[in-house]
Amino acid sequence: MCTWCLTATMVKPRHDLETHHEEADNIIVQQVLKCGAKAVSVISDDTDVFILLLHYYQKANLAIPITMESPSQGRVAIDIKGTVKKHAKIVKELLPAHAISGCDTVGAYHGIGKGTVVKMLKAGHKLSAIGDVDSSHDEVMRQATKFISACYGYPNSKSLSEARI
Numbered sequence: 789m790c791t792w793c794l795t796a797t798m799v800k801p802r803h804d805l806e807t808h809h810e811e812a813d814n815i816i817v818q819q820v821l822k823c824g825a826k827a828v829s830v831i832s833d834d835t836d837v838f839i840l841l842l843h844y845y846q847k848a849n850l851a852i853p854i855t856m857e858s859p860s861q862g863r864v865a866i867d868i869k870g871t872v873k874k875h876a877k878i879v880k881e882l883l884p885a886h887a888i889s890g891c892d893t894v895g896a897y898h899g900i901g902k903g904t905v906v907k908m909l910k911a912g913h914k915l916s917a918i919g920d921v922d923s924s925h926d927e928v929m930r931q932a933t934k935f936i937s938a939c940y941g942y943p944n945s946k947s948l949s950e951a952r953i
Contacts, residue, residue, distance in 0.1 A: 813837050817844055826852060829865075833858035835902070838866065839886045845872050846879045878909040884918035885909055888936065900939045913938050 817840040820828050830841065838856055845854060845868050854868040872879055885905040890896025909915075917923035917931045937945040945951035 813840060817841055820844075820854065821848055821850075828852065828854045830854065830856045830868075831859055832856060833860065833863070835886070836891050839882050839891075841868050842872055842875075842879050843883045845869065846876070878906070881909055881915040884915040884932075885935075887918075888915075888932075888939075897936060897939070900936070904939050908935060908938050911938075913943075 813834060813836040816830060816832060816837055820830060820841065821844055830837065832838075841854065841856060844850075850869070852869070856866040856868055857863070875882075878885075885908075886902075887894040888897060889900050889902050889905045913935050914931055915935055917928045920928075933945070933948055934943065936948060937943060937951040940951055942951040
């Protein structure tokens with residue numbers, strides 16, 4: 789898919805913004821990262837887009853103003869730069885936390901919502917091993933089990949079976 793750039797005087801193809809990804813949420817964030825604008829406004833009210841913007845804003849060490857605005861009238865715009873700054877300690881772990889609480893491509897655990905995972909992250913529970921290619925499978929499982937057990941109110945469980953009991 790080729791993207792087109794409209795300027796005051798002409799329309800021209802932007803092959804540097806070309807993508808072959810199928811998921812619109814990812815394409816939106818790719819376009820934001822590649823566009824090179826001094827400020828960006830993303831029109832979306834999708835939680836997946838919000839989490840991806842926060843994650844990649846921090847990961848790419850961006851400094852430009854980015855806002856996310858709902859297509860529905862009367863809703864407030866979200867300042868991505870300000871949100872990343874305010875929640876810098878947990879932004880790196882929002883992507884795996886978002887997946888645990890359900891997103892477009894991953895089913896959710898019963899009873900674990902967005903509020904619960906954010907509360908656990910703010911309480912200091914970590915998910916940094918998830919998605920880290922240098923982490924061992926055992927470390928990923930240990931960290932995920934501890935996090936999910938904490939979400940269910942059993943932070944000291946050694947396994948999900950133990951938390952269930």
